[in-house]
Amino acid sequence: MRMLLIHSDYLEYEVKDKALKNPEPISDEQRKGRLDEVLAVFMSVEKVDESNPDEVVEKAVKEIKDVASQVKAEKIFVYPFAHLSSELAKPDVALKILQKIEEKLKEEGFEVKRAPFGYYKAFKLSCKGHPLAELSRTIVPSGEAVS
Numbered sequence: 001m002r003m004l005l006i007h008s009d010y011l012e013y014e015v016k017d018k019a020l021k022n023p024e025p026i027s028d029e030q031r032k033g034r035l036d037e038v039l040a041v042f043m044s045v046e047k048v049d050e051s052n053p054d055e056v057v058e059k060a061v062k063e064i065k066d067v068a069s070q071v072k073a074e075k076i077f078v079y080p081f082a083h084l085s086s087e088l089a090k091p092d093v094a095l096k097i098l099q100k101i102e103e104k105l106k107e108e109g110f111e112v113k114r115a116p117f118g119y120y121k122a123f124k125l126s127c128k129g130h131p132l133a134e135l136s137r138t139i140v141p142s143g144e145a146v147s
């Protein structure tokens with residue numbers, strides 16, 4: 001999994017078109033979303049993650065918690081983003097992993113939103129620009145090589 005973490009004044013998105021034949025079903029309310037004072041986490045789930053999804057979820061949550069603690073962010077935006085890797089996991093596996101990450105971060109007490117999966121979306125982001133505001137992380141299941 002590849003993650004780009006941006007500590008932001010806000011992130012807002014608006015769903016435009018379907019990017020998959022069968023995108024995640026969403027309510028009208030989910031067509032737009034915004035969080036202020038947020039750690040935005042853009043995530044590409046990778047093929048290598050399919051070998052141990054639960055471990056990838058656990059490692060991703062740990063990394064996100066660590067960065068959130070460093071930048072003192074209490075809100076997290078989980079953003080499916082298929083542009084950080086050329087070896088993407090299948091959509092059904094990717095969605096399940098992102099849903100589990102969202103669930104576990106909520107259990108940890110964060111306010112969490114997840115942008116809809118399988119759509120083209122317009123988005124606006126205001127990066128805070130401090131030294132830890134732009135970070136990337138690569139996560140792989142144990143025993144797998146980082147490509």
Ligand SMILES: Nc1ncnc2c1ncn2[C@@H]1O[C@H](CO)[C@@H](NC(=O)[C@@H](N)CO)[C@H]1O
Binds near residue numbers: 019020043082
């Ligand atoms: N392995 C994967 N990891 C993360 N997201 C993935 C994925 N496979 C499919 N998606 C989702 O489907 C849209 C089309 O690829 C993706 N849409 C996007 O990435 C938008 N930024 C528009 O391009 C995403 O929602």
